[in-house]
Amino acid sequence: MSSMTPGTTPASRDPWADPAGPDDGRSRSAAAPRQVPGFVQADWSSRGQMRQELARAQDDRRTGFEPVSGALSRRVGDRPALSLVARAARSAGNLFRHDPTAERLQSAARGVQAPVTTGRRIAVVSLRGGAGKTTVAALLGRTYASLRPEPVAALDLDPGVGALALRLSDPSTAGVPVPSVDQLAAGLVGLPQVNQQGVTSLMGQAPDELHLTGPRTAGGPLGRARLTSTLATVSRFFPVTVVDCPTGLDHPDTAQVLTQAHAAVFAVPATATGVDEAAGYLRHWLQDPFLSAIPVAAVVTASDRASALDPLAQAAALTRVGVMAGALRYDRHLAGGVGIRLPLIRPENRRATAELASGILAEANRQRGGAGAAEAAGRRREGRAQ
Known part of the structure; x- marks a missing residue:
């Protein structure tokens, strides 16, 4: 026998079934408007009005509907890689030993600032996801931009909504939309006059005159023609891309x-499978007629504090393959997954990044044939395949 009193609504009934709003047993005229923090006035007597109010406040920090990336950037974006205790211990230890970090950073900075005759393009690649490819690309872009007097470009070609723009943003701009490389390619076609101001207007901007593209949502390849044209145009106005x-x-x-x-x-991820696969592919790289024309450096990245492999030892092993190699140790600041600020990363990682940026730029400058040598080898390979 039901214990429901007359005039009440069954618990199984959808409270939004009535287009006028939820039935709470009170008359519409007697129900007071509901106050919600952050809303000027929230009257939920209408389902449509409720949805409009929620959509309007979706990105309002006061209501808690801020995007996850923005909230995380504000919380951990300024968190240094080393704790206060670790930094104090290092400072005390440096009183009794010589720390060569400053001298090596200065030497690497001179290499990063080396003049270039034409725009140099540096590709960051990986065999598998989770290798730290975007982190390495962001570190290189940030390093070149902070040390070179000219503007620097960073392009995100990841078709799966890449995170390069997030890694290059600061906490105050996290979550701000940045044009994708697809939009950049389309915009270049419509420019009345192709100059630096026009190109940079189609890109986002990070600190230190670093210009970038945001995440892609198209999903498919950009295509040979558009990609070639975009890279060539960008390289006209940026010494390093x-x-x-x-x-x-x-x-x-x-x-x-x-x-x-x-x-x-x-x-290269600091895992047994990742290092073995990379070593095998890098041997192939050095023997392939097409790839061997492109100087390559390997970076072993550790994303787990408890990893069984030492990235420094694995980088040393990769040098025996015949390529330049470096290592990025576990870094609490980098592991946050948000905007990278160079002064906050581990001193060893900052030094390794600067030396990598210097070394790979020197290799790019030393390549007399430029990218044309690799392109010619690729055309020869395509001809043999046909």
Whole structure:
């Protein structure tokens, strides 16, 4: 026997079934408007009005509907890699030993600031996802921009909504939309006059005159013609362009970028499988008629504090393959996944990044044939395949 009193609504009834709003047993005229923090006036007597109010407040920090990336950037974006205790211990230890970090950073800075005759394009690639490719690309872009007097470009070609723009943003601009490389390519076609001001107006901007593209949502390859034209135009106005390529060297956009690149950086995860696969592929790289024309450096990245592999030891092992190699140790600041600020990363990682940026730029400048040598080798390979 039901214990429901007359005039009440069954619990199973959908409270929004009535277009006028939820039935709480009170008359519409007697119900007081409901107050919600952050709203000027929230009257939920109408389902449509409720949805409009929620949509309007979706990105309002006061109501808690801020995007996750923005909230995380504000919380951990200024968190240094080393704790206060660790920094104090290092400072005390430096009183009794010589720390060569400052001298090595100065030496690497001179290499990063080396003049270039034409725009150099540096491709950052990986065999698998999770290798730290975007982190390496962001570190390189940030390093070149902070040390060179000219503007620097960083392009995100990842078709799966890449995070390069997030890694290059600061906490105050996290979550701000940045034009994608697809929008950049389309905008370049419509420019009445192709100049630096016009090109930069189609890109986002980070501190230190670093111009970038945001996440892609198109999903498919950019295409050979558009990608070649975009890279050529961007290189006219930026001495260094860092390209975060799609995962996998068999992706059409990655293969096309390599035909235009002056050097490449190979991101390797600090795992047994990752290092073994990278060693095998790098041996192939040095023997392939097409890839061997492109200077390459490997970077072993550790994203787990408890990793069983030492990235420094694995980088040393990769040098025996015959390539330049470096390592990025576990870094609490980098592991946050948000905007990178160079002064906050581990001193060892800052030094390793600066030396990598200096070394790979020197290799790119040393490549006399430029990217044309790799492109010619690629055309020869395509001819043999046909």
